[in-house]
Amino acid sequence: MGLMDLFSRSKSESNSAQPKLTEAPTHWIKCKSCQALMYYKEVEAQEHVCPKCGYHMRIGVDQRLAIITDQGSFVEFDASLAPTDPLTFVDKKSYKKRIEEGIAKTARHSSVVSGEALIDGVPTQVVIFDFAFMGGSLGSVEGEKIVRAINRAIAKRQGLVIVSASGGARMQESTFSLFQMSKTSAALAKLGEAKLPYISVLTDPTMGGVSASFAMLGDIIIAEPGALIGFAGERVIKQTIGSDLPEGFQRAEFLLEKGSIDMVVTRGQMRKTLGDLLRMMTAH
Amino acid sequence: MATYLDFEQKIRQIQEDIVSAEIRRDIPAVEILKKELDKEVKKTYSNLTPYQQLQLARHQDRPYAMDYINALLENKYELHGDRHYQDDHAIVCYMGYIRGEKVVVIGEQKGRGTKNKLKRNFGMPHPEGYRKALRVAKLAEKFNLPLLMLIDTPGAYPGLGAEERNQSEAIAFNLLELSKLNTPTISVVIGEGGSGGALAIGVADRLAMMRYSVFSVISPEGCAAILWNDPTKVEIATKALKITSEDLSSLGLIDAIIDEPLIGAHRDKEGAAKAIGDYFITSLKALRGMSDRERLDARYAKLVGHGAFTE
Ligand SMILES: [Zn+2]
Numbered sequence: 001m002g003l004m005d006l007f008s009r010s011k012s013e014s015n016s017a018q019p020k021l022t023e024a025p026t027h028w029i030k031c032k033s034c035q036a037l038m039y040y041k042e043v044e045a046q047e048h049v050c051p052k053c054g055y056h057m058r059i060g061v062d063q064r065l066a067i068i069t070d071q072g073s074f075v076e077f078d079a080s081l082a083p084t085d086p087l088t089f090v091d092k093k094s095y096k097k098r099i100e101e102g103i104a105k106t107a108r109h110s111s112v113v114s115g116e117a118l119i120d121g122v123p124t125q126v127v128i129f130d131f132a133f134m135g136g137s138l139g140s141v142e143g144e145k146i147v148r149a150i151n152r153a154i155a156k157r158q159g160l161v162i163v164s165a166s167g168g169a170r171m172q173e174s175t176f177s178l179f180q181m182s183k184t185s186a187a188l189a190k191l192g193e194a195k196l197p198y199i200s201v202l203t204d205p206t207m208g209g210v211s212a213s214f215a216m217l218g219d220i221i222i223a224e225p226g227a228l229i230g231f232a233g234e235r236v237i238k239q240t241i242g243s244d245l246p247e248g249f250q251r252a253e254f255l256l257e258k259g260s261i262d263m264v265v266t267r268g269q270m271r272k273t274l275g276d277l278l279r280m281m282t283a284h
Numbered sequence: 285m286a287t288y289l290d291f292e293q294k295i296r297q298i299q300e301d302i303v304s305a306e307i308r309r310d311i312p313a314v315e316i317l318k319k320e321l322d323k324e325v326k327k328t329y330s331n332l333t334p335y336q337q338l339q340l341a342r343h344q345d346r347p348y349a350m351d352y353i354n355a356l357l358e359n360k361y362e363l364h365g366d367r368h369y370q371d372d373h374a375i376v377c378y379m380g381y382i383r384g385e386k387v388v389v390i391g392e393q394k395g396r397g398t399k400n401k402l403k404r405n406f407g408m409p410h411p412e413g414y415r416k417a418l419r420v421a422k423l424a425e426k427f428n429l430p431l432l433m434l435i436d437t438p439g440a441y442p443g444l445g446a447e448e449r450n451q452s453e454a455i456a457f458n459l460l461e462l463s464k465l466n467t468p469t470i471s472v473v474i475g476e477g478g479s480g481g482a483l484a485i486g487v488a489d490r491l492a493m494m495r496y497s498v499f500s501v502i503s504p505e506g507c508a509a510i511l512w513n514d515p516t517k518v519e520i521a522t523k524a525l526k527i528t529s530e531d532l533s534s535l536g537l538i539d540a541i542i543d544e545p546l547i548g549a550h551r552d553k554e555g556a557a558k559a560i561g562d563y564f565i566t567s568l569k570a571l572r573g574m575s576d577r578e579r580l581d582a583r584y585a586k587l588v589g590h591g592a593f594t595e
Contacts, residue, residue: 078595080595081593081594081595082593082594082595083592083593083594084592084593084594086535086592087524087525087526087535089524090524091507091511091512091521091524092511092512092513140590140591140592140593141591141593143590143591144591144593147588169479169501169502171501171502171507171510171511171525172511173501173592174500174501174524174525174526174527175499175500175501175525175526175527175532175535175537176535176537176590176591176592177501178479178480178483178499178500178501179483179537179587179590179591180590180591181455181456181459181480181483182459182463182483182486182487182587182590183587183588183590183591185456185459185460185463185487186459186460186463186464186487186584186587186588187588188460189460189461189463189464190584192460193464208480209479209480209501211452211456212440212451212452212453212455212456212480213455213456213459213480214456215452215456216450216452216453216456216457217453217456217457217460229452230447230451230452231440231442231446231447231451231452231455231480232440232442232443232446232447232451233442236442236506237442237443237444237447240441240442240443241443241444245444246444249444249447250447255450258448258449258450259450260450260453
């Protein structure tokens with residue numbers, strides 16, 4: 001192993017081990033839904049669910065891992081996969097700059113963290129989206145990480161859990177991003193042929209190209225309460241139909257009512273639910 | 285009445301001059317003008333900007349799926365409906381013959397004229413359209429018929445009913461199922477390839493684009509509004525997104541560019557239809573030369589091979 005290997009390894013290990021450069025919690029947190037003011041320790045103890053109204057706040061990867069995987073069981077894979085800028089894309093900022101900002105914010109190169117973990121005792125391939133990295137957008141790295149997680153699931157005869165939180169495709173990768181939809185869906189077909197379970201967990205928000213590919217292809221689809229889930233965004237729909245959207249439209253409960261998802265599960269029940277379902281669908 | 289874009293005005297002038305010369309029976313003038321027209325067409329069309337190509341891809345005189353179906357398909361029958369909700373007129377499905385080959389054709393259809401535009405919902409399918417497409421694709425698989433898909437949509441429809449009936453799932457399920465559909469499949473972008481709504485019938489053994497078509501993750505207008513916060517930046521967004529057939533071919537994201545007539549499919553529909561027919565027959569021959577396993581493996585390798593990253 002060369003010096004560079006050592007360097008990159010220690011870097012990636014530090015990535016997965018300790019708390020991130022995510023914004024330090026201010027001492028008081030205001031609930032976006034009911035406006036209640038709470039001490040941050042109280043919110044953390046409740047898995048970032050508002051104790052007053054049950055609103056599920058957006059959380060980062062480490063908090064998500066702590067909630068759905070057994071303590072200390074997560075091993076990250078493919079942390080060194082990093083985006084290139086295949087189109088040298090520049091809008092108001094360059095894509096390169098946006099990537100740098102994402103890294104500064106999350107200490108990762110990608111909006112996806114993937115690896116193997118125990119979920120309520122069941123060894124499982126896990127993919128988690130981080131909305132803080134470029135809005136959880138789907139680019140080439142994210143697509144590749146998902147495909148590799150699927151390949152590991154097939155090789156190890158394990159189930160797959162993907163927790164989505166994404167605005168959709170990454171425009172800065174244009175058609176490369178679009179084709180991650182077919183790439184991940186094709187790989188899921190292989191997982192299906194291997195008769196291994198895939199549970200898709202939809203969190204706030206799951207939209208666009210993510211919703212219209214792997215997120216909606218779960219054998220079982222679970223959403224967090226209140227999560228915004230849909231293909232088209234509010235702005236575009238409003239523009240098209242020329243009126244406001246009905247109350248609760250594209251929320252998890254709406255999708256449940258319309259028959260689009262299997263269940264709405266609170267954060268507190270998520271690990272047990274995943275574990276129970278995975279056990280029923282695998283040899284564990 | 286034919287419609288001419290700004291950069292086609294000179295061509296229009298010469299074409300009109302030819303018509304008047306023909307009326308005067310001024311044969312020498314016609315000869316000279318025709319040469320001039322050739323020169324002008326070459327000059328204009330070999331230096332198109334991405335934004336001009338976008339305008340051509342959306343040109344209202346450009347052949348739509350039904351134009352190709354009418355030109356290419358013999359003894360054809362239309363198949364309707366998703367068997368669950370309703371028949372979506374933004375997607376048409378046919379069985380028939382192309383040059384003696386049995387074929388199933390699925391096409392996204394824009395309408396011409398207000399009445400037809402509304403009927404076709406401007407070429408923007410609802411979930412039931414994608415579900416109809418998949419139903420008919422499965423029919424092709426069952427009877428071992430090759431499948432030709434013609435892509436031409438601004439995007440899947442963003443509306444209340446579409447969301448209620450799960451537009452996302454309809455698209456996603458097509459991506460998954462088409463990745464493993466066991467029959468030769470060929471998709472051609474004939475005009476506008478609008479994002480997931482286009483990709484939903486774009487997963488195939490061969491994905492080709494007509495020379496002046498575009499394929500994009502988001503409309504340049506939407507991109508300008510979101511990334512530039514300025515809808516007037518459409519031309520810049522069009523260029524940045526790399527949506528032309530030439531761009532996507534050089535990025536290795538499509539299998540072929542189909543050379544439509546230099547003056548554009550909108551001025552030579554027969555030539556454009558012939559080009560698609562030729563591509564279909566040639567590709568089908570190549571795909572039939574592979575075993576089922578080889579063909580499906582090659583399709584899968586292509587699909588999962590897309591992406592640009594370092595490790
Ligand atoms: Zn609250």
